[in-house]
Amino acid sequence: MMRSHVLPGQWVLRLVSLCGLVALLMSCNAQRQRYQVVYQPQPGQLLAGTTNVHAVRVKWHPYRVEMKTEAGILRSPAPDQVWGFQRVGGARYRLYAGLFYEVLYEKKALIYRLADMGGNTHDRYFFSASTDGVILDLDRHNLEVAFASQSCWTELVDAVPPTSWLKSTGRGSCQLLDMLDCQSVKTNRSVTGLH
Numbered sequence: 001m002m003r004s005h006v007l008p009g010q011w012v013l014r015l016v017s018l019c020g021l022v023a024l025l026m027s028c029n030a031q032r033q034r035y036q037v038v039y040q041p042q043p044g045q046l047l048a049g050t051t052n053v054h055a056v057r058v059k060w061h062p063y064r065v066e067m068k069t070e071a072g073i074l075r076s077p078a079p080d081q082v083w084g085f086q087r088v089g090g091a092r093y094r095l096y097a098g099l100f101y102e103v104l105y106e107k108k109a110l111i112y113r114l115a116d117m118g119g120n121t122h123d124r125y126f127f128s129a130s131t132d133g134v135i136l137d138l139d140r141h142n143l144e145v146a147f148a149s150q151s152c153w154t155e156l157v158d159a160v161p162p163t164s165w166l167k168s169t170g171r172g173s174c175q176l177l178d179m180l181d182c183q184s185v186k187t188n189r190s191v192t193g194l195h
Contacts, residue, residue, distance in 0.1 A: 033087060037067065040083040043132050048086050056085060058098045065095065083131070096135045101126060107177040111138065111166065125166065138165070153180055
């Protein structure tokens with residue numbers, strides 16, 4: 001009976017190789033983002049689906065949304081049924097006119113920034129007056145047009161510089177969206193620093 005002799009350094013090398021392979025496999029699995037489809041059955045109501053998807057693609061001719069589930073199944077729901085996507089345990093994205101917008105703040109209106117499903121974002125900001133509203137560039141003119149019926153709000157927007165609009169108020173909101181609630185802003189002007 002012949003015994004093979006293994007040098008101590010070979011065991012260490014084998015163990016390190018095995019640990020490296022396990023770590024590589026775990027990191028590949030951890031890198032894969034999982035999303036859930038967000039549907040809007042009626043205005044103002046958003047519901048996240050239960051099926052996890054890991055890839056989303058927008059096709060233009062004809063316009064459709066393709067999603068690949070974790071099981072590898074390709075699905076293509078009607079584009080008007082899909083409001084957007086929610087990263088499992090993370091950010092929500094609205095799909096509008098074939099582009100993805102990350103929802104930054106949501107109250108009576110929504111503030112977005114242009115994004116892709118890989119997590120890359122751009123420092124260009126947008127808003128919509130409701131969950132199903134048109135997405136517009138975030139500028140004073142568009143805000144005044146969208147909220148012209150709320151005179152108290154337009155007065156507050158004129159009083160606050162645009163550089164302060166997206167400052168967090170610590171309540172999951174920003175200064176601009178908090179101003180939409182004119183009554184609370186009027187009674188709390190000293191707290192928010194508005195005059």
